Amino acid sequence: xxxxxxxxxxxxxxxxxxxxxxxxxxxxxxxxxxxxxxxxxxxxxxxxxxxxxxxxxxxxxxxxxxxxxxxxxxxxxxxxxxxxxxxxxxxxxxxxxxxxxxxxxxxxxxxxxxxxxxxxxxxxxxxxxxxxxxxxxxxxxxxxxxxxxxxxxxxxxxxxxxxxxxxxxxxxxxxxxxxxxxxxxxxxxxxxxxxxxxxxxxxxxxxxxxxxxxxxxxxxxxxxxxxxxxxxxxxxxxxxxxxxxxxxxxxxxxxxxxxxxxxxxxxxxxxxxxxxxxxxxxxxxxxxxxxxxxxxxxxx
Amino acid sequence: xxxxxxxxxxxxxxxxxxxxxxxxxxxxxxxxxxxxxxxxxxxxxxxxxxxxxxxxxxxxxxxxxxxxxxxxxxxxxxxxxxxxxxxxxxxxxxxxxxxxxxxxxxxxxxxxxxxxxxxxxxxxxxxxxxxxxxxxxxxxxxxxxxxxxxxxxxxxxxxxxxxxxxxxxxxxxxxxxxxxxxxxxxxxxxxxxxxxxxxxxxxxxxxxxxxxxxxxxxxxxxxxxxxxxxxxxxxxxxxxxxxxxxxxxxxxxxxxxxxxxxxxxxxxxxxxxxxxxxxxxxxxxxxxxxxxxxxxxxxxxxxxxxxxxxxxxxxxxxxxxxxxxxxxxxxxxxxxxxxxxxxxxxxxxxxxxxxxxxxxxxxxxxxxxxxxxxxxxxxxxxxxxxxxxxxxxxxxxxxxxxxxxxxxxxxxxxxxxxxxxxxxxxxxxxxxxxxxxxxxxxxxx
Numbered sequence: 001x002x003x004x005x006x007x008x009x010x011x012x013x014x015x016x017x018x019x020x021x022x023x024x025x026x027x028x029x030x031x032x033x034x035x036x037x038x039x040x041x042x043x044x045x046x047x048x049x050x051x052x053x054x055x056x057x058x059x060x061x062x063x064x065x066x067x068x069x070x071x072x073x074x075x076x077x078x079x080x081x082x083x084x085x086x087x088x089x090x091x092x093x094x095x096x097x098x099x100x101x102x103x104x105x106x107x108x109x110x111x112x113x114x115x116x117x118x119x120x121x122x123x124x125x126x127x128x129x130x131x132x133x134x135x136x137x138x139x140x141x142x143x144x145x146x147x148x149x150x151x152x153x154x155x156x157x158x159x160x161x162x163x164x165x166x167x168x169x170x171x172x173x174x175x176x177x178x179x180x181x182x183x184x185x186x187x188x189x190x191x192x193x194x195x196x197x198x199x200x201x202x203x204x205x206x207x208x209x210x211x212x213x214x215x216x217x218x219x220x221x222x223x224x225x226x227x228x229x230x231x232x233x234x235x236x237x238x239x240x241x242x243x244x245x246x247x248x249x250x251x252x253x254x255x256x257x258x259x260x261x262x263x264x265x266x267x268x269x270x271x272x273x274x275x276x277x278x279x280x281x282x283x284x285x286x287x288x289x290x291x292x293x294x295x296x297x298x299x300x
Numbered sequence: 301x302x303x304x305x306x307x308x309x310x311x312x313x314x315x316x317x318x319x320x321x322x323x324x325x326x327x328x329x330x331x332x333x334x335x336x337x338x339x340x341x342x343x344x345x346x347x348x349x350x351x352x353x354x355x356x357x358x359x360x361x362x363x364x365x366x367x368x369x370x371x372x373x374x375x376x377x378x379x380x381x382x383x384x385x386x387x388x389x390x391x392x393x394x395x396x397x398x399x400x401x402x403x404x405x406x407x408x409x410x411x412x413x414x415x416x417x418x419x420x421x422x423x424x425x426x427x428x429x430x431x432x433x434x435x436x437x438x439x440x441x442x443x444x445x446x447x448x449x450x451x452x453x454x455x456x457x458x459x460x461x462x463x464x465x466x467x468x469x470x471x472x473x474x475x476x477x478x479x480x481x482x483x484x485x486x487x488x489x490x491x492x493x494x495x496x497x498x499x500x501x502x503x504x505x506x507x508x509x510x511x512x513x514x515x516x517x518x519x520x521x522x523x524x525x526x527x528x529x530x531x532x533x534x535x536x537x538x539x540x541x542x543x544x545x546x547x548x549x550x551x552x553x554x555x556x557x558x559x560x561x562x563x564x565x566x567x568x569x570x571x572x573x574x575x576x577x578x579x580x581x582x583x584x585x586x587x588x589x590x591x592x593x594x595x596x597x598x599x600x601x602x603x604x605x606x607x608x609x610x611x612x613x614x615x616x617x618x619x620x621x622x623x624x625x626x627x628x629x630x631x632x633x634x635x636x637x638x639x640x641x642x643x644x645x646x647x648x649x650x651x652x653x654x655x656x657x658x659x660x661x662x663x664x665x666x667x668x669x670x671x672x673x674x675x676x677x678x679x680x681x682x683x684x685x686x687x688x689x690x691x692x693x694x695x696x697x698x699x700x701x702x703x704x705x706x707x708x709x710x711x712x713x714x715x716x717x718x719x720x721x722x723x724x725x726x727x728x729x730x731x732x733x734x735x736x737x738x739x740x741x742x743x744x745x
Contacts, residue, residue, distance in 0.1 A: 036741075036742070036744070038411060038414070038415050038742070039389065039393060039415065040392075040393070040415035040416065040417060041414075041415050041416075045744075048740070048741065049741070052737065052740075052741045055737065056737075057734070122563050122564075123559070123560045123563055124560050124561065124562070124563035124564030124565075125563070125564050141556070141559060141560070141563075144559055144563070146720070231563075232507060233507055233508075233509070233562060233563065233565070242707075243707045243710055243711055246714075247714060247718070248711070248714065248715055248718075248720060249711070263386065264703060265701065265703060265704050265738075265742065266411050266415070266700070266742065267738075267741055267742050270741055
């Protein structure tokens with residue numbers, strides 16, 4: 001009994017933090033989701049916020065867009081990051097220079113990087129489209145055409161793949177060289193070595209990159225917001241109205257819609273519904289991650 | 301290594317929790333105090349948050365505050381510049397608001413009044429013996445009060461009209477109807493050999509700087525809402541008329557070419573604005589542009605005129621869209637009586653409004669200031685004073701979903717102009733549906 005109390009005493013700072021920063025906000029969020037809450041006044045409305053969620057087309061569009069980014073952008077970033085890491089770990093000369101070049105974009109602040117990218121891809125003045133036109137290729141309105149806008153964001157994600165590249169480089173350099181030497185003696189070609197040695201050894205890192213990538217993408221906000229605002233040409237001044245998701249809500253992600261509802265439209269009760277949905281989805285992915293890590297640990 | 305990765309992941313998931321915590325906090329305080337007559341003149345310092353940031357604006361504002369200080373020596377004003385609405389909201393929620401706050405947008409006025417974010421100023425007006433109906437043009441009441449509460453006062457106003465480049469106009473007079481505008485826009489447009497636009501007579505899309513539907517809707521007299529707050533957009537044929545006109549002219553240019561041209565423009569607020577640089581012959585803009593043109597393009601030969609109107613509404617020519625800067629006393633202000641003195645000085649004192657108007661070229665927002673002989677007038681600025689005084693000029697009445705309603709219509713406009721939607725009736729019916737459902741969510745309408 002005394003031991004339990006002592007344990008509780010030692011745990012109390014964590015318990016206090018857990019209660020204040022997790023349990024209380026979570027319970028409040030559930031409570032507010034049944035209220036009409038304009039940031040200042042509360043009015044019980046039963047299931048109104050939840051019913052609105054079911055028929056809110058923009059929310060479902062945001063879900064579709066976010067899932068698109070999860071399904072397309074995350075795997076592409078992992079593949080591209082792995083490819084670049086393979087490349088720079090094998091370079092004999094100038095490896096340091098190339099590693100720096102590929103890593104640098106990851107250091108650029110998100111807003112500045114996105115601004116630069118939108119200007120590069122601007123159909124009116126950007127060099128990318130000018131180049132594409134010069135060689136006879138179609139020059140799309142990257143962030144102005146809903147068919148291309150998410151691809152534009154994906155390109156931006158690939159450009160700033162340095163964070164993944166560094167993790168993959170560390171993992172690749174960690175693979176014992178003698179395994180490759182033994183495989184070469186057995187006559188295994190490069191692809192066979194990659195699939196039979198490299199991939200199994202770096203599997204936990206790949207899994208980490210994938211699942212953290214998914215969780216980050218579920219919270220994707222800044223790049224989409226900035227790209228849409230710049231591409232729309234919307235007046236950036238006090239009093240101007242900006243529609244997130246430009247064009248045609250094609251870049252509207254779930255966290256953007258949550259923010260818009262809670263802090264722009266004064267519908268915080270409804271925003272709490274969206275927050276709970278986002279929390280549930282992120283939790284599912286976290287559980288999957290924990291299971292995968294357990295398997296990986298057991299296998300190794 | 302794996303445990304480290306696991307820990308990193310757990311931290312990352314935890315980083316999502318602020319989205320949940322953001323939903324907490326906020327309680328209501330007591331009712332606002334009524335101004336005390338014969339209040340003591342004990343020295344007091346009041347906080348004043350405003351959104352001005354340009355050098356000329358700040359200079360004019362500092363001079364105005366110096367005038368206030370001279371008149372009320374016991375009140376010291378501590379101004380904070382470049383403040384946005386979100387900061388005002390957070391300060392009120394946090395229980396530490398400024399004594400006076402100024403907002404550039406009227407979009408939040410309904411919410412300011414409904415949720416009591418700003419105090420109702422009617423008791424202060426009554427105590428000071430001010431009759432708003434006699435002091436302000438009628439249209440101002442629509443954006444400074446909501447459901448009987450006047451929680452903000454107007455401090456200068458904005459009116460919208462048509463700017464035209466006299467050189468590019470080639471002797472043509474400014475258009476008075478939308479048909480004339482379209483015809484002239486086509487005549488004045490210059491394209492290169494490839495068909496790319498070099499100079500546009502007029503850019504008709506809603507995405508052009510000041511072509512938002514709140515400004516262009518006045519051209520057809522489009523109605524936003526019914527008296528019960530529900531959407532009137534789908535049932536008012538005027539919106540269909542406006543959007544059809546915009547689409548026809550957009551198609552004449554070619555949407556892709558027009559977008560490519562639009563995206564080559566500089567920032568609206570910079571000297572690279574396409575009207576300044578002669579890339580567009582006619583543009584919709586506010587009265588403040590006269591001051592910017594004087595500073596950034598002093599040699600530009602231009603004129604101003606009211607917005608063209610629908611061909612079947614010639615009697616409405618001269619009307620425009622009106623809005624303005626609003627100022628009030630936030631809930632929880634520590635010195636409401638002193639704050640009211642500043643609000644009163646900035647919104648009702650003729651000399652103050654005229655001085656500010658002359659300095660930053662906004663429309664003065666009281667009837668006496670409009671008629672003041674000290675108000676600097678030139679033909680280009682006079683256009684906006686006339687628009688402001690026109691009884692058919694309109695504003696966007698305060699609405700709890702003001703921003704959402706505007707966004708929803710503009711999204712539909714972009715879809716329509718781009719050709720990504722082909723059934724205008726269905727598109728506008730969808731706008732109505734979204735607006736009405738949102739109204740139920742936020743106001744129970």
